[in-house]
Amino acid sequence: MAARPHAARRASPTNEPLWVRWALILAGLVFMALFLVLPLLAVFSEALRQGIGAYVQSLQSPDALSAIRLTLLVAAIAVPLNVVFGIAASWAIAKFEFKGKAFLITLIDLPFSVSPVISGLVYVLLFGTGSVLGPWLKSYGIEILFAVPGIVLATIFVTFPFVARELIPLMQDQGTGDEEAALSLGASGWQTFWRVTLPNIKWGLLYGVLLCNARAMGEFGAVAVVSGKIRGQTTTMPLQVEMFYNEYQGTAAFALASLLALLALVTLVLKSALEWRFGDELAATGRGH
Amino acid sequence: MEVRVQNVRKEFDRFPALHDVSLDIVSGELIALLGPSGSGKTTLLRLIAGLERPTAGRIFFGDEDASEKSVQERNIGFVFQHYALFRHMTILENVSFGLKVRPRSTRPPAGEIRRRALELLDLVQLSGLERRYPNQLSGGQRQRVALARALAIEPRVLLLDEPFGALDAQVRRELRKWLREIHERTGHTTIFVTHDQEEALELADRLCVMSQGRIEQVGTPDSVYDSPTSPFVFGFIGESSELAVNVERGDIWLGDRPIGIAAGDNQGPARLFFRPHDIELVEGDAALAGVVASSRRVGGTRRVELELGGAGHRVEIDLPFDHPAGERSRIAFRPKRWQLFPA
Numbered sequence: 001m002a003a004r005p006h007a008a009r010r011a012s013p014t015n016e017p018l019w020v021r022w023a024l025i026l027a028g029l030v031f032m033a034l035f036l037v038l039p040l041l042a043v044f045s046e047a048l049r050q051g052i053g054a055y056v057q058s059l060q061s062p063d064a065l066s067a068i069r070l071t072l073l074v075a076a077i078a079v080p081l082n083v084v085f086g087i088a089a090s091w092a093i094a095k096f097e098f099k100g101k102a103f104l105i106t107l108i109d110l111p112f113s114v115s116p117v118i119s120g121l122v123y124v125l126l127f128g129t130g131s132v133l134g135p136w137l138k139s140y141g142i143e144i145l146f147a148v149p150g151i152v153l154a155t156i157f158v159t160f161p162f163v164a165r166e167l168i169p170l171m172q173d174q175g176t177g178d179e180e181a182a183l184s185l186g187a188s189g190w191q192t193f194w195r196v197t198l199p200n201i202k203w204g205l206l207y208g209v210l211l212c213n214a215r216a217m218g219e220f221g222a223v224a225v226v227s228g229k230i231r232g233q234t235t236t237m238p239l240q241v242e243m244f245y246n247e248y249q250g251t252a253a254f255a256l257a258s259l260l261a262l263l264a265l266v267t268l269v270l271k272s273a274l275e276w277r278f279g280d281e282l283a284a285t286g287r288g289h
Numbered sequence: 290m291e292v293r294v295q296n297v298r299k300e301f302d303r304f305p306a307l308h309d310v311s312l313d314i315v316s317g318e319l320i321a322l323l324g325p326s327g328s329g330k331t332t333l334l335r336l337i338a339g340l341e342r343p344t345a346g347r348i349f350f351g352d353e354d355a356s357e358k359s360v361q362e363r364n365i366g367f368v369f370q371h372y373a374l375f376r377h378m379t380i381l382e383n384v385s386f387g388l389k390v391r392p393r394s395t396r397p398p399a400g401e402i403r404r405r406a407l408e409l410l411d412l413v414q415l416s417g418l419e420r421r422y423p424n425q426l427s428g429g430q431r432q433r434v435a436l437a438r439a440l441a442i443e444p445r446v447l448l449l450d451e452p453f454g455a456l457d458a459q460v461r462r463e464l465r466k467w468l469r470e471i472h473e474r475t476g477h478t479t480i481f482v483t484h485d486q487e488e489a490l491e492l493a494d495r496l497c498v499m500s501q502g503r504i505e506q507v508g509t510p511d512s513v514y515d516s517p518t519s520p521f522v523f524g525f526i527g528e529s530s531e532l533a534v535n536v537e538r539g540d541i542w543l544g545d546r547p548i549g550i551a552a553g554d555n556q557g558p559a560r561l562f563f564r565p566h567d568i569e570l571v572e573g574d575a576a577l578a579g580v581v582a583s584s585r586r587v588g589g590t591r592r593v594e595l596e597l598g599g600a601g602h603r604v605e606i607d608l609p610f611d612h613p614a615g616e617r618s619r620i621a622f623r624p625k626r627w628q629l630f631p632a
Contacts (some may be wrong), residue, residue: 177373180340183360184367185387185442195390199377 043261047254058252059259066232067240067256070148074236075216078155082212086163087205091197094171095179105168111160119157120225123150146228151236154222159215166208167201174200203278207271214267218260290351290445290478291316292337297346299332306332307502309346319472319479321489324499325525330482331450333499337480338448339363350445363446366439366477370451372431374423380434381406381419387442409437412471429460436468440475449481453488465492486526490514498522520630523562530604532561532577532597533632541629544598549576549623558632563624565592566607570622577604578621581614595620 016024048055058064089108093101111119127134127144137144144150178200182192198205220238227234235243237256244253292314299307307329314320322330335341337348339360347356355363374383384406388397397405410416413433423431432452439447452468453461469492472479483489489496490510498505498513498521506513506522517523524531532543536559540547549571552559579595582603586592590607593614597604606622614620 177369177371178375180360181367181369181373181375181438182386182390184338184340184365185390185438186361186364187386187390188361191390195386196375199375 040261043254043257046250047258049254050251054251055255058249058255061252063232063235063240063243064252064256067235067237068259070151070235071217071237073148074152074155075213077152078159078216079209079213081156082159082163083205083209085160086167086208086212087201089164090167090171091193093168094174095176108161108164108168111158116158116219116221117225120154120222123154123157123222123226145226146230146234148234150226151223151234154226155216155219158219158222159212162212162215163205163208166204166211170201170204171197203274207274210267210270210274214264217263292446292478292480293349294333294337295347295349297333297336297343297348299329299336299341300344305502307336307343310502310504312497312504312507314478314480315495316478317476318494319469319481319492320495320497321493322480322482322497322499323484323486323489323526324505325484327501328499329502330484330499332502334448334450334480334482337446338365338367340367364442364444366442366444366447368432368435368439368447368449368452370454372423372435374431374434374438376423378422379419380410380415380421380423380426383423383434384409384419384438384441386438406437406441409441410434412440412474413437414467427460428456429464432456432464436471440477444477447477447479449479451482451484453485454483461488468492490526496526498525500525515626517562517628520560520562523628523630528565528605529562530565530606532602532604534559534561534629536629543577543602544600546598550627552629555629555631560630560632561624561627562630563627565605566590567625567627568606568622569625570608570620572621576621576623578619579604581616581618581620584608584614584616586610593620 059068089104092098093105124145125131127137127150129135134145142149144153178196179192182196183189187195217236218238219236220242223236224239224242227236227239229235229239229243231243237260241253241257241260244250244256294310294312294314297307297310298305310329310333312333322333324330332341336343339355339358339362343356347354349355350363375386378386381403385402388402388405391397396402407416407419410419413436415430415433415437418426418430423434426434436449436452453464456464465488481492493510495507495509496513497507500521506518513522514527517526520531523529534548535542536552536556539551539554541550541552541559541561542548577595577597579597579602582594582596584591584593587607589610591610591612592605593608594603594605596602606620608614608620
């Protein structure tokens, strides 16, 4: 460690002339401003164009409120379920040897590699009027498609990998030594999980939950297909933004969009804080997103 | 607590790690499972602990058949090579863990748990560090915490997997002496795994030398060192030199020359083993003789490599460091003690 700065001075692999360095930095900054900062600013300036009063008012319209409520509901169901699933899957994958493990890991990644629209369409095929399941469930009065359950299912599918992806490398890196130690000291399986495994992964888990939640609230494609966009009933925030926009209600659209952007910013800040504070523990997880 | 391992076999995915191993461990002894990597020593330890299930065979703790019991039910203390301390708990919490997770009916009151944990930290000479976290301790200190944690549950048997493997030489020697003292004070039946023969010879009451999933020899350090029962043990424990020889008419022959050592009745090709330091220099022909090929200083003696005869046999012997022999000098010697194994 101590030798590094010295070695860097002697033969730095990035010893470009000053103007090249500045040109590259400038290009990076311009690019970032153009594609990240500008759109973000646009969202907020559009939202506030007619003053703070109109902004607050448009957020209090029944449609906007119902969209916010639905989005929170969907996230409140989908995120915990994916947390349970993610912990279970990564526990199985990291701590046990079994046949078909590689296949399971690939399967977990599936939602990342499939277009969200396809994910939505799969549910339409499964539960639509032409399917076997749909009419059967309907005869018992259970609506999946164009209702909240369908939106929840599609969201779970799309956000499925976030927690598991985060935990698998972390748990694999930690190995089974701590668990074996706990068992040898007389702890039961549950005690080992709650007192040893979970504390070891808590920061990685929180990180996964953050990403999972951001995606659950922001998902558009899959949800658009299954929701049917029934105003005030099955429109989540992203869908409602699009609706407002198509109806030329600029302020309403951007006000709602600004909430989503705010969510993204809060997620980013928390994520950076986690990385800064617990970088060592998170380092084991290969950053993929 | 005595431990009996009876005809235990273990396969991992059909790959045998242990073939039909039997071992009787006496109550209160300190026994070393010694062998090169891949010899099955850690597997045997984990089988005794209950961290692995045997493919066949039984393991007894005293008269009780422990084969089907889980690791929790066996009540053993296990010290892991890389300590496996719980990183989010303080040292005190680590040591108390085993008592805190007991069911309410057998759990001591909180004050009692704390008192016992502190007592153990005192035993391992870590008093005052109970509020630290594992990553604030040195390797040697962590290993002592791991031992205190294992002792806290009053185990019937103490099992240590390469306990000093990750430590530097200096700390190793200190901890070795210290472990011996702890063992004498607490009297636990202790089994430890090591690949370091020096450690095993110094520390253990008995050695169990293993190779390729089998037990080669069990005995006291003296008996294993002085009378190895197989070429493997002779080669693995201590320094050794080996020669391919022939036994004919009661004499040992190297090529076409008798080397002046009487052999038994066995005839035919054999492997002669002796220790480099266990030789005497002689004058005359009826001996092993060769020219010095290389020499280097080892502690207080000089280790010399001799080339014997024209067939390219090379052996190592020890000479006093002030012996005048130089490169290409001719030296004749005879092993004072040796062992013959059929080739």
